[in-house]
Amino acid sequence: RCIIKHLEGLVVQYDLTVRDSDGSVVQFLYGEDGLDIPKTQFLQPKQFPFLASNYEVIMKSKHLQEVLSRADPQKALRHFRAIKKWQSKHPNTLLRKGAFLSYSQKIQAAVKALNLEGGNQNGRSLGTHQILKMWNELDEQSRRKYQKKAAPCPDPSLAVWRPDIYFASVSETFEKKMDDYSVEWASQAEKSYEKSELSLDRLRTLLQLKWQRSLCDPGDPGEAVGLLAAQSIGEPSTQMTLNTFHFAGRGEMNVTLGIPRLREILMVASANIKTPMMSVPVFNTKKALKRVKSLKKQLTRVCLGEVLEKIDVQESFCVGDKHDKFQVYRLRFHFLPHAYYQQEKCLRPEDILHFMETRFFKILMESLRKKNNKASAFRTV
Incomplete structure (x- = not known):
């Protein structure tokens, strides 16, 4: 509405x-x-x-x-x-060069051969200042040649x-x-x-x-x-809500959908969106696609269960010096070899050990403490 x-x-x-x-x-x-x-x-x-x-x-x-x-x-x-005609002269439209850029690339080798010495001026080298001076002193006919090559598409x-x-x-x-x-x-x-x-x-x-x-x-x-556009947005929202049930339990699809998503973006306009998403277009080149795959591996969230093979739990009963009795649990974590996940995840065994030592055991002990306090407060009648 x-x-x-x-x-x-x-x-x-x-x-x-x-x-x-x-x-x-x-x-x-x-x-x-x-x-x-x-x-x-x-x-x-x-x-x-x-x-x-x-x-x-x-x-x-x-x-x-x-x-x-x-x-x-x-x-x-x-x-x-x-x-x-412009497209036939510029088959590679991804590489756009201006007139000054084309001129500077052409004379860059000649300027380097001058071996200009001295410090930078206003953050620019003496070679850059020399190129700017030569461009400003260039006659109109020569400059028009470079401008014609760098003419934008109609x-x-x-x-x-x-x-x-x-x-x-x-x-x-x-x-x-x-x-x-x-x-x-x-x-x-x-x-x-x-x-x-x-x-x-x-x-x-x-x-x-x-x-x-x-x-x-x-x-x-x-x-x-405007009403047609609003109906086109509102009609599929119910289907988006239904889709959330199909994605239950899947971490990669844990995205707010349906009416809550529309309310979060349009009505509330919260600065801290629960599940932010971004679509980034990339160039269709081998180098760009390779870098995108590497970036995807770095940004992909990795859960402990994805690299964990099994956990061995050993339970033993001990008696202390003051004849107090207690149970001891020993946990042994077995992780998958690095070869199993190195192609899909940007993760090393050292990173896993660092996470276990700095964060996981603290979270585990805090959860056990809360559960123990809850169990001790519970009384049977």
Whole structure:
């Protein structure tokens, strides 16, 4: 109820923006692409052959020629060509270099050869000051070469051209789907004996029209998308609550779920969350994945039972000097060999012994003392 009350003012406006009750913009495009979810069933690649086979019917019913006569797809198409041109020149988008960085890496060896001597100035070496001086003295034409190489990627088409006004302005994901299907359709057309009247340009125009027809209807603004979002959060919360029973007894799944999780994050907003979680994206490279696995081993919680093989308990009855009788228990812990857990856990036998000596026995003795006090206070009638 709290989420619905907070989000009930979010609605879609005529310009496809999502605004609050006071007119403040929450999203410039609903869902970041402006699409109406119930209308997107034909925007999947598996539905593209159906659209291609019914091109004539769709063209007549959707008035494709009339739309194309009034729309100007060239602006969006030129923008996509600029994006693809930049991507072809920068295949490795993970390594982004600025103009000054490229210049400094190029002349770094020449500056080192000067053997500049002296202390640091303002925390920078004399070589760094020399590179800055050479960069500032560089002429405009030479500097423009480095700036051209370090030019950033153009903004997405949806961020520049509104999809409801400019035809062919689609998301980059849908553009890639169209490119992949165009290659597949062209190869099938070459192998087919029957020549199709549908050309590749017409096929792409049809898919772009289907995208534009799947946008939120600008003629019917005021859809309460905030309530939809609140219901989407609240509906699975009961299922999340039920899932906690399936994870009972599993230490790695000991996470607060369901309604208590929503209350902890949204309503209470506690600074000390009981089970904090974090999703960290990593680069898909061998070096990064190797470091992530090492970090995971370091952060994984290890329980004593996971490295313990067995415990031998020996009980003996003793009589003291003053003829007082007492029982003596001897505990012998047998731990698993290091080879059994070294691949999964960042742990050494020395770490286990240090934990046993500094923490475990203190916790054990404190628990025994509390239990002994509780047993001595209990009286039978």
